[in-house]
Amino acid sequence: xxxxxxxxxxxxxxxxxxxxxxxxxxxxxxxxxxxxxxxxxxxxxxxxxxxxxxxxxxxxxxxxxxxxxxxxxxxxxxxxxxxxxxxxxxxxxxxx
Numbered sequence: 001x002x003x004x005x006x007x008x009x010x011x012x013x014x015x016x017x018x019x020x021x022x023x024x025x026x027x028x029x030x031x032x033x034x035x036x037x038x039x040x041x042x043x044x045x046x047x048x049x050x051x052x053x054x055x056x057x058x059x060x061x062x063x064x065x066x067x068x069x070x071x072x073x074x075x076x077x078x079x080x081x082x083x084x085x086x087x088x089x090x091x092x093x094x095x096x
């Protein structure tokens with residue numbers, strides 16, 4: 001059974017818009033390739049960080065909401081870890 005998950009991704013503020021779009025397209029492709037469904041891509045934009053991350057004081061936030069199985073989440077997080085330009089991420093399971 002598919003469950004709703006939310007992944008918050010912190011991207012480098014130095015990425016050009018087309019690079020951000022490429023990364024988000026890659027993550028969407030992973031979700032769909034593994035049998036999940038993208039529900040929402042919420043672009044929060046450039047924000048000031050509470051503390052420096054990789055010597056940056058600002059970061060670009062994007063929230064992804066999708067229906068997926070646990071295996072899909074593991075594969076998505078594996079792809080996030082090997083993608084340059086992503087500083088941090090956090091995945092949570094949403095209440096039904």
